Amino acid sequence: xxxxxxxxxxxxxxxxxxxxxxxxxxxxxxxxxxxxxxxxxxxxxxxxxxxxxxxxxxxxxxxxxxxxxxxxxxxxxxxxxxxxxxxxxxxxxxxxxxxxxxxxxxxxxxxxxxxxxxxxxxxxxxxxxxxxxxxxxxxxxxxxxxxxxxxxxxxxxxxxxxxxxxxxxxxxxxxxxxxxxxxxxxxxxxxxxxxxxxxxxxxxxxxxxxxxxxxxxxxxxxxxxxxxxxxxxxxxxxxxxxxxxxxxxxxxxxxxxxxxxxxxxxxxxxxxxxxxxxxxxxxxxxxxxxxxxxxxxxxxxxxxxxxxxxxxxxxxxxxxxxxxxxxxxxxxxxxxxxxxxxxxxxxxxxxxxxxxxxxxxxxxxxxxxxxxxxxxxxxxxxxxxxxxxxxxxxxxxxxxxxxxxxxxxx
Amino acid sequence: xxxxxxxxxxxxxxxxxxxxxxxxxxxxxxxxxxxxxxxxxxxxxxxxxxxxxxxxxxxxxxxxxxxxxxxxxxxxxxxxxxxxxxxxxxxxxxxxxxxxxxxxxxxxxxxxxxxxxxxxxxxxxxxxxxxxxxxxxxxxxxxxxxxxxxxxxxxxxxxxxxxxxxxxxxxxxxxxxxxxxxxxxxxxxxxxxxxxxxxxxxxxxxxxxxxxxxxxxxxxxxxxxxxxxxxxxxxxxxxxxxxxxxxxxxxxxxxxxxxxxxxxxxxxxxxxxxxxxxxxxxxxxxxxxxxxxxxxxxxxxxxxxxxxxxxxxxxxxxxxxxxxxxxxxxxxxxxxxxxxxxxxxxxxxxxxxxxxxxxxxxxxxxxxxxxxxxxxxxxxxxxxxxxxxxxxxxxxxxxxxxxxxxxxxx
Numbered sequence: 001x002x003x004x005x006x007x008x009x010x011x012x013x014x015x016x017x018x019x020x021x022x023x024x025x026x027x028x029x030x031x032x033x034x035x036x037x038x039x040x041x042x043x044x045x046x047x048x049x050x051x052x053x054x055x056x057x058x059x060x061x062x063x064x065x066x067x068x069x070x071x072x073x074x075x076x077x078x079x080x081x082x083x084x085x086x087x088x089x090x091x092x093x094x095x096x097x098x099x100x101x102x103x104x105x106x107x108x109x110x111x112x113x114x115x116x117x118x119x120x121x122x123x124x125x126x127x128x129x130x131x132x133x134x135x136x137x138x139x140x141x142x143x144x145x146x147x148x149x150x151x152x153x154x155x156x157x158x159x160x161x162x163x164x165x166x167x168x169x170x171x172x173x174x175x176x177x178x179x180x181x182x183x184x185x186x187x188x189x190x191x192x193x194x195x196x197x198x199x200x201x202x203x204x205x206x207x208x209x210x211x212x213x214x215x216x217x218x219x220x221x222x223x224x225x226x227x228x229x230x231x232x233x234x235x236x237x238x239x240x241x242x243x244x245x246x247x248x249x250x251x252x253x254x255x256x257x258x259x260x261x262x263x264x265x266x267x268x269x270x271x272x273x274x275x276x277x278x279x280x281x282x283x284x285x286x287x288x289x290x291x292x293x294x295x296x297x298x299x300x301x302x303x304x305x306x307x308x309x310x311x312x313x314x315x316x317x318x319x320x321x322x323x324x325x326x327x328x329x330x331x332x333x334x335x336x337x338x339x340x341x342x343x344x345x346x347x348x349x350x351x352x353x354x355x356x357x358x359x360x361x362x363x364x365x366x367x368x369x370x371x372x373x374x375x376x377x378x379x380x381x382x383x384x385x386x387x388x389x390x391x392x393x394x395x396x397x398x399x400x401x402x403x404x405x406x407x408x409x410x
Numbered sequence: 411x412x413x414x415x416x417x418x419x420x421x422x423x424x425x426x427x428x429x430x431x432x433x434x435x436x437x438x439x440x441x442x443x444x445x446x447x448x449x450x451x452x453x454x455x456x457x458x459x460x461x462x463x464x465x466x467x468x469x470x471x472x473x474x475x476x477x478x479x480x481x482x483x484x485x486x487x488x489x490x491x492x493x494x495x496x497x498x499x500x501x502x503x504x505x506x507x508x509x510x511x512x513x514x515x516x517x518x519x520x521x522x523x524x525x526x527x528x529x530x531x532x533x534x535x536x537x538x539x540x541x542x543x544x545x546x547x548x549x550x551x552x553x554x555x556x557x558x559x560x561x562x563x564x565x566x567x568x569x570x571x572x573x574x575x576x577x578x579x580x581x582x583x584x585x586x587x588x589x590x591x592x593x594x595x596x597x598x599x600x601x602x603x604x605x606x607x608x609x610x611x612x613x614x615x616x617x618x619x620x621x622x623x624x625x626x627x628x629x630x631x632x633x634x635x636x637x638x639x640x641x642x643x644x645x646x647x648x649x650x651x652x653x654x655x656x657x658x659x660x661x662x663x664x665x666x667x668x669x670x671x672x673x674x675x676x677x678x679x680x681x682x683x684x685x686x687x688x689x690x691x692x693x694x695x696x697x698x699x700x701x702x703x704x705x706x707x708x709x710x711x712x713x714x715x716x717x718x719x720x721x722x723x724x725x726x727x728x729x730x731x732x733x734x735x736x737x738x739x740x741x742x743x744x745x746x747x748x749x750x751x752x753x754x755x756x757x758x759x760x761x762x763x764x765x766x767x768x769x770x771x772x773x774x775x776x777x778x779x780x781x782x783x784x785x786x787x788x789x790x791x792x793x794x795x796x797x798x799x800x801x802x803x804x805x806x807x808x809x810x811x812x813x814x815x816x817x818x819x820x
Contacts, residue, residue, distance in 0.1 A: 190637060191634060191636070191637045192633075192634065192636070192637020192638050192639075193633075193637075193638060193639075193642050194637070194639065194642075197642060209636070211636070211683075213682060223602075223603075223787065224601055224602065224763065224764060224787075224789065224790065225669060225671035225673060225694045225696070225763075226601070226602070226619070226621070226669075226696060226762075226763030226764040226765070227600060227601045227602020227603075227604070227762070227763030227764055227787065228602050228603060228669075228763065228787060229602075229603075229604065229666060229667075229669065230661045230666070230668070230669060230670070231666070232603050232604075232607065232787075235671075237672045237675065238658050238670075238672070241651060241654050241655050241658065242655070244651050245651050245652070245655065248648050248651065251640045256639060256640070256641065257639075258640070259635060259636075259638070259639065259640060260640070260648075261635035261645075261682075261683065261684075261685055262647045262648070262677070262686075263635060263677060263680065263681050263682045263683060263684045263685065263686060264677060264680045264681065264682055265647065265675045265676070265677045265680075265689075266675070267672070267673060267674060267675045270673065270674045270675075271673050271674065272623060272671075272673045272674055272692040272694055273621075273671065273673060273694050274671075274673045275671055275673065276672075276673060279675075282682040284635045284682055284683050286635070286636060352636075352637070353634065353635075353636030353637030353638065354634060354636040354637055355636075377633065377634075377637065377638060377642075379634070380634070
């Protein structure tokens, strides 16, 4: 059974981490910055050395292709992104890109020329840390955003994505959106604590959970805390408590995959001795099953109405955003599952909690993701870390999942 | 039975409201501003015209004295403050000062020279809106703060109270703190809704409720809302809910006079898709009985410990401030009660929910307060309003309460 080179992969990860390295041991490689350009150049050089042909599309997405015996057969796509958060880590994104390169290097080492092409991709601005929205490179590729919209996105200084792309020399002349893929794989650190807690090496990712965002706004009457007896108050904080308790209980009602987060609260005017006139609360509800998210949505709307029916305060639940669940392709997920078994690695089936380029790619190609553990579940953090043996194991699974999707080899 | 002149008092209130009048019908007369100086000058002129002698102390507190037949007898003190909130109203403070002048004018009209002097006072910077802390003029007078501390207080622009006092020409050479008073009265709008709701004209104020301020800090672990299952979270918002519910229930436990307010909440980092690492909540607990505040304090401490004993989050309850309850002097309160009865006015006994200069004056003199209703319980608001008949009635009660405290007349 063939294996990737753990040392080569790790060494390239560390070389890439030197581009935009931070004092705290992390990485700052914001999309389309000079360090992003350096990272891209380094990656492109490596790919050229590995015999790949390089194409850059109009979004700066980098495609590096290893030719197959049948050049007309849709390739297998492997990739992720090279950009990072401002205080990001060494693994998020870059691992999935360099693992693609490692798969190609391994095949070359073994003198295997696959029946079909293998294409590595690095998507532009996955993080969304410099230009919102996130995942805009893959988003334009699959047609979620159009190119003009993407080009007009600005960073905090008012610089546009289009101009910055031009400036670093990664603005190609057209998109390659019409092209087909046999399959697509993205290898990524988990960005959560589950694999570590469960002591599993491989996460077989069968989809990305759906996300619903709401703002819950409770209005009362702003009054002085001193002279106003409780019975005359319309206190939005006091009145929101039972509803909040109910909302958290929905996580129990809908089982271990349901997640309820209140990340933001604001009581206005926010003064110690004033009964607030308004409370604003953000709600982030996640579940891999769209029908559960529908049910939670109905529960929330009903509860918001019922809990305030006989109160002096009023509540409104505003839907802000809905990202439906993504189900990866059974054949790709099965390839990951079998590769994991073949390699004798511990594993568990799971959903991705965070968004990834694969959420978009799944719309145009059979797709799956592979997760490996990250220390303390940390990512988007300079302390982000994945153990070398997990990094190697994940890439081995990627290699064998890819091999299983190549017609001549299965 | 003699009565004050409702027209004169109302007309002076409106003349004073023109000093610093805002477009929305309110008043902006921030302490030691040019408009405060104009208001002070106007008041001092009126007092001189009414035959009073004027003294200004080192804090800019203005004392206007109507001589009594016995100049050596401790005077009766009547007063409040002329400064306002930035978007304040026409009545808060100024009513208690101008009502003192109206009492003196009425006695002059009736050619009554009282046995003992009557002294009107306007305390500096009661509101605390420009210089913190509030009630600093009366506070220095009674020895709660020393003069150097007061002088060094700065506003938002870094200007000191001492320099600003000098600039408007109201920095006297010394304090008159050693002087005694037979009694002290402060007439004020209620700043709450009770009198209006109960349809009573006069609030016989027997004290000022005590206030305890706390910060409740709940610490958890900041994590991405996506990949982190509920069971692995240490979510300070989720875990604080039952304690908050308990804290509000204390208002029921300790009866209708207990007040619980959460005016400020902050979840850090305050991002929709991040489980907060910390929740900070302000608690404002009020009750007129110190022993109840003690009991609530013990309940809070016990609950903070118990509710978090088996949670992954930790909570600390930090005491920020304690202002003990003030009981006014029974003789002064009785004088107000009898004056109200003599005048045939509807009334109720109550506590002040807000702080007043009288909280400090009660430490050095037998003191009481009189409240009149204000529309919708509003104060610190440009829409603050008190009906002319209530304004007149309150001043009549003040007059007769003062008369009841004058030896030769009782």
